[in-house]
């Protein structure tokens with residue numbers, strides 16, 4: 001399918017990117033950011049929510065920085081390795097994203113801002129027209145959500161990014177920039193419960209970089225991912241955990257690919273700690289509590305029932321290292 005034409009802008013600095021965004025907003029023109037393009041371009045090829053302008057972040061100076069405590073939005077996933085000083089948990093999660101070819105282009109910023117996915121939405125234009133669209137890509141038909149009908153305008157498309165839950169359990173901070181200046185948001189507060197809005201970015205803002213506290217270096221972690229084909233598939237469920245050796249109070253757990261947002265499981269961890277940590281038994285209780293707390297919907301390849309069941313297994317595997 002041929003892509004709808006768009007004008008591509010190539011700013012070379014953060015200031016220039018903000019100026020272009022500001023100008024387009026003043027002119028009433030819609031636009032998207034693009035980084036590696038491994039998510040946006042396939043969507044554009046299927047004529048999904050295309051815009052007349054696209055601003056590329058590829059030439060922004062300093063946006064590819066990689067260190068133990070700072071990763072720029074344009075850092076390629078293939079470069080997020082322990083050899084480059086990246087936390088082992090982030091290196092592990094990056095290696096589990098898509099295929100090696102995709103990871104050469106894919107970036108951290110694009111991964112964190114990944115569009116939410118749904119099998120009624122990630123389809124070609126003719127296919128979507130044949131079912132009368134849905135309100136995430138509404139073409140003026142007023143069509144309803146196919147997954148949970150009659151629920152106003154909420155979209156429950158699934159966030160299927162791998163890296164976000166890992167940055168959450170390392171207590172990462174997202175640095176946002178836009179025409180109105182800079183601000184910071186913890187990764188755990190970045191996502192918003194609507195498959196259309198996705199995150200807290202306002203119009204014209206983009207994700208500049210992620211920083212990690214120096215204490216994150218003391219954390220050990222594990223990321224468990226369920227997917228159909230290990231060679232390149234999106235997660236159908238994912239659980240990340242991190243801890244400081246011997247300190248059960250430090251345990252942090254987050255999940256992904258189960259709802260419209262990746263999320264932390266502080267409540268379930270606190271409940272288990274309140275009853276006193278009992279090793280293997282506590283791990284079992286925690287896994288069941290997290291399984292009960294998630295509500296996957298029927299819009300990815302595997303059934304919600306199976307994905308929910310697997311959350312218990314993934315959580316156990318992710319946290320097992322703490323017991324050693």
Ligand SMILES: Cc1cc2nc3c(=O)[nH]c(=O)nc-3n(C[C@H](O)[C@H](O)[C@H](O)COP(=O)(O)OP(=O)(O)OC[C@H]3O[C@@H](n4cnc5c(N)ncnc54)[C@H](O)[C@@H]3O)c2cc1C
Pocket residue numbers: 032033034035036037038039040041042057073077096097098099102105106107108109110111112113114115160161162163201205206207208232233234235
């Ligand atoms: C076959 C296939 C398999 C895949 N498997 C996985 C997988 O297993 N796990 C996974 O997590 N992903 C997977 N992906 C999705 C995607 O490749 C990755 O998430 C990748 O990291 C996206 O990065 P990108 O730079 O290519 O994003 P882009 O396509 O450039 O952008 C993605 C979205 O983020 C926005 N965006 C990009 N950068 C910024 C920024 N700095 N600030 C604000 N908005 C921004 C864009 O506007 C767009 O909406 C897969 C993709 C394909 C095609």
Ligand code: SF4
Pocket residue numbers: 117118119120121134135136137144145146147148154155156157195299
């Ligand atoms: S969850 Fe509903 S509104 Fe969202 S993409 Fe799927 S069918 Fe469309």
